[in-house]
Amino acid sequence: MTVPTSTPSKPTLDGVELYVNDGLLRPDEVAPLHPSSPSEPVEQLYKRYAADGYLFLRGLIPREDVLDARKSYFSALEPTLFLEPNLPVVDGIFNSSSSRDDFPGIGSGQLDLDPGSPAARFVDAAVKSHTDSWYIGSKEEGITGFCNHPAILEFVARFTGWAENTLTVRRTLLRNNTPGNHAIGVHYDQIYMRYGEPTSVTVWVPIGDVKLEGGGLIYLEEGYKIGERMEKEFNKKARADGMSEDEVRNAFNANMLSSGVLSEEPREFANTHGKKWLVAAYEAGDVVLHGAHTIHASTVNHDPEGCIRLATDLRFVDSSKPWDTRWDKDFEIGDGV
Ligand SMILES: O=C(O)CCC(=O)C(=O)O
Numbered sequence: 271m272t273v274p275t276s277t278p279s280k281p282t283l284d285g286v287e288l289y290v291n292d293g294l295l296r297p298d299e300v301a302p303l304h305p306s307s308p309s310e311p312v313e314q315l316y317k318r319y320a321a322d323g324y325l326f327l328r329g330l331i332p333r334e335d336v337l338d339a340r341k342s343y344f345s346a347l348e349p350t351l352f353l354e355p356n357l358p359v360v361d362g363i364f365n366s367s368s369s370r371d372d373f374p375g376i377g378s379g380q381l382d383l384d385p386g387s388p389a390a391r392f393v394d395a396a397v398k399s400h401t402d403s404w405y406i407g408s409k410e411e412g413i414t415g416f417c418n419h420p421a422i423l424e425f426v427a428r429f430t431g432w433a434e435n436t437l438t439v440r441r442t443l444l445r446n447n448t449p450g451n452h453a454i455g456v457h458y459d460q461i462y463m464r465y466g467e468p469t470s471v472t473v474w475v476p477i478g479d480v481k482l483e484g485g486g487l488i489y490l491e492e493g494y495k496i497g498e499r500m501e502k503e504f505n506k507k508a509r510a511d512g513m514s515e516d517e518v519r520n521a522f523n524a525n526m527l528s529s530g531v532l533s534e535e536p537r538e539f540a541n542t543h544g545k546k547w548l549v550a551a552y553e554a555g556d557v558v559l560h561g562a563h564t565i566h567a568s569t570v571n572h573d574p575e576g577c578i579r580l581a582t583d584l585r586f587v588d589s590s591k592p593w594d595t596r597w598d599k600d601f602e603i604g605d606g607v
């Protein structure tokens with residue numbers, strides 16, 4: 271399928287325009303993400319996850335716990351002039367008199383920063399949050415940390431059946447999508463975790479409400495089938511070309527760009543594969559679980575109030591099986607994982 275060249279002008283869904291890095295999505299290019307409830311029988315939820323490649327769970331985490339995390343994050347970043355003054359910190363409204371170039375989102379692509387610039391200072395502060403006790407926890411202070419929220423861990427342990435072998439991978443990405451900035455391109459997570467089995471589960475956690483046009487994650491309809499096929503083809507070809515096991519695991523293959531993503535153009539990608547993007551408005555407390563081959567991307571944040579889209583992705587593995595231990599560390603810019 272080819273992408274039409276004329277600019278579509280109709281709202282995408284529910285009267286709202288949804289943008290990805292390569293433009294406005296047309297109404298026939300999207301469909302709603304199917305919501306589930308944590309109170310449904312776990313076998314039913316697992317069947318749905320296996321069939322769709324994702325599980326969108328409404329209200330898994332108490333809303334107030336998510337909003338506390340949001341407040342902690344923005345309080346730490348307030349001195350960088352990230353936020354509109356005189357509004358509640360928890361709202362996370364981007365400072366309208368700041369330049370968005372000084373506040374590049376982390377975790378949505380390559381960053382080219384001048385040391386000492388406001389952008390570099392902002393990124394340093396955002397990276398530091400990954401080791402703050404409100405986020406990662408602290409034994410000395412007796413703090414569990416948002417990453418280790420029992421509602422998430424207990425659900426994943428029960429859902430996967432990994433029970434006490436359920437391990438929260440240390441490296442997580444706390445991503446702050448400022449209004450109008452670049453959104454993450456099309457990818458599946460196994461690309462970055464090839465030193466482990468493709469059984470990891472990612473839990474994408476919006477930290478705050480995210481309006482439909484507020485830059486939420488989007489999933490390619492039946493995308494895991496395409497991701498599985500791509501990974502199989504890549505492995506076959508890499509071996510035929512004589513790549514060593516290590517090279518195979520490290521390689522960013524011909525399907526991918528240097529950052530590892532499959533494409534920076536979600537619209538074009540979905541059209542090429544004849545699939546829709548599945549979209550949602552998220553509320554604080556919702557999460558989406560997705561598998562290692564599930565193809566996803568993000569919309570560009572066009573929140574009308576300038577609300578910053580904050581989210582984290584937590585990865586879970588079965589610690590009794592081989593997993594990608596390169597991820598057993600805190601996130602750093604350019605850590606090559
Ligand atoms: O939050 C984002 O923009 C990307 C998240 C993601 O790729 C993931 O959770 O695996």
Ligand SMILES: [Fe+2]
Nearest residue numbers: 457458459566
């Ligand atoms: Fe991802």
